[in-house]
Amino acid sequence: MPVRVAPGRWPLLGHTPALLRRRVHFTAGLREHGDVVKLSMGPLQTYFLTNPELVHRVMVSDGSSFGTGIMFRKFRPYAGNGLALSDGPFHRRQRKLMLPAFGRQNLRRYAELWVRATTALVESWRPGEVRQIDADMQALAMTNVGETLFGTELGEEAINEARRSIPLVIQLGMYRVLSPGFVEKLPLPFNRRFDQATARMKSVVHGLLEGRDPDVDHGDLLSTLLLAEDAETGERMTREQVHDEVMTVLTAGTETTALILAWTCHELGRDPAVAERVRAEVDQVLGGRPVTFDDVAALVYTGQVVSEVLRMYALWLLMRRTEQEVDLGPVRLRPGDEVMFSPLALHTDPRYWDHPDVFDPDRWSTDRVKTLPPGVFLPFGDGSRQCIGHLFARAEVVIGVATIFARWSLEPTGPVRVRYTTIAYPRGMPMTVRPRDQ
Template structure:
């Protein structure tokens, strides 16, 4: 189906709050028009894939016929050719080199970093204080990914810089990716903050890499895995920046929204607390506990469904037959996790927060391609298990000791960029 959009009205352009809200509203209505909807970005057609079935084709069955699309091209000059942005044989090579960093034994070591960081955060809270939970979760996510990447004193400086710069890079970078080319040349504060932040991050990462080269020893961190695999300084820098940007936003947002939803739903919160108490029995959480925290994982999956990325882009490498529609080589294709996760054909009453959707007797009813919080196929996020473990371990650690109560008269609103951010998330810390 073709839905022509006048160039001046295309809702991807611009980034005022009102237009950002329109993006979600616009893409979420497209499945009503068919499985593939042709849009126009000015004179150029863009194909919106609006069904789980064809999403699975694009991301999995026909995945090798696609590469990353136009939105990702605009990131490459700034964050390099890391795993999220690279294509073809180079992407496959890099993924294979990085895979050992996410094997089970390494995940167990990272789980200890996660538990320790979450415990330190828990210990810093005081009964009755109001915390900015969104900021706490952002800081926690930076700490966890940073400590998994870097284990030296200089690495601590890189983590400090990441706290300062990484969210500027993520949010201002998305604005650039969704705006016309000329916008990045404008002398406006957002552009200046982005340019300064990416320069600082690139500089400190290269400094840490050169420090590692001088020592030349396996320190058991992610950076050691990359360099011992034979990556050049530039390749390792790009992958580190990719892991920092890709490994922080999703988990920080998921954690913030999890505590928001628990605060709104005492029934869900009570089940989480009961399960944590039963499984842990007052001891620290370990990676072996994660499979037993079944309801916590249901809550996490529902948060990932409710608050996902807005969209992914792909470009056809060759002509592709997709659902009977012939897409030419070079066609730009959009998949919207947000639209898929809120499609009532896949999820009844999709705006309702319901962890029961992910109960063992219901989860198999979710169609393939309907739930893609980390992508799918050969481009699925390499750190998806890392992220899921991080969220569950943090929730279990904090919920074992605290209740987080919404602040009366402080409604939480959503700011939209690449994903759904809370405008603020104040919550009162109450001992259990």
């Protein structure tokens, strides 16, 4: 059966205008055209997957046949050859070197920092004031990753630069991903802004690394990276590679976590009954004491809330590049072929999710979730390229939610508009802070 070409193709530009203009609605509608649909971005032809079992093959079963894809390569000027962008034996080596930094023992220590930072934030709030929760959560995530990564607060200048530049790099980088290849070489304003934001962030990271003795263990994540040795060769990462990994962790550890925290606050504010169940569980498990990493597993309902946020506010697009010939559904892929899929479209596909547009944490307590096909829920990817910090991120969010809602209620002051780049960004999220018992 031939593979259909997606509707909306323009001469020369292909499906780039549809992807940029309609984004989520366009990719969600592709399921109507088959398990595999042809898309083009200028002269680059790609295959868009709408079947979760095929996505699972790309991510897990046949994962060794696929590399990072053009989407990640477009961000190389920003994050170099960091873990999210590297491939092959080098990627496997780097992942092995970095895994200890995200082990449970370290997570327990990081959790103490997260609780302290979140407590300081909520103690600064005043009853009845309106807070921009998305900005608060971004500042909190910056503080958390700064103390976790560098053993100290990033400093106001570094935090402000990261808050300004990281979202800009992600947004403008996606224009590069979805546009024909020649576009990034043109002297266009968004190319200049991407390069300038990249240069500013590189300067921030260089400043943070400057003067750090690689042989001294400061008890932070950066020390773990600097001291990590290859078990076979005894080699450590080069300074350049540590820089690339810090850029990767700093970006992923702030943007993703901040957005998950913000959207969780938003959904709990919209549904007081769910928020009250979270508070009741927090009271029962913690009994008034601060949350710890070991409490995360016991906060079952709170975890379900986070899972539902991860389902509804997932990554919009991911891409992979075929490294060797492989059959995928009706298509024989050749080396160099690009495949695309949308975790968000899979997370909201009515073929697999009842009432997918409804925020329902209880769906995660049912047996139906256990019958979902592989590949239909990918909040942090899957397989050998699953986000190395997925336990880090989930624990940080659960701890943040438990700390915030043990003390406060949050009320939305109006509708929140959404802008999609790689993930849903709120265009402001004003919420009124109320003591929890009011």
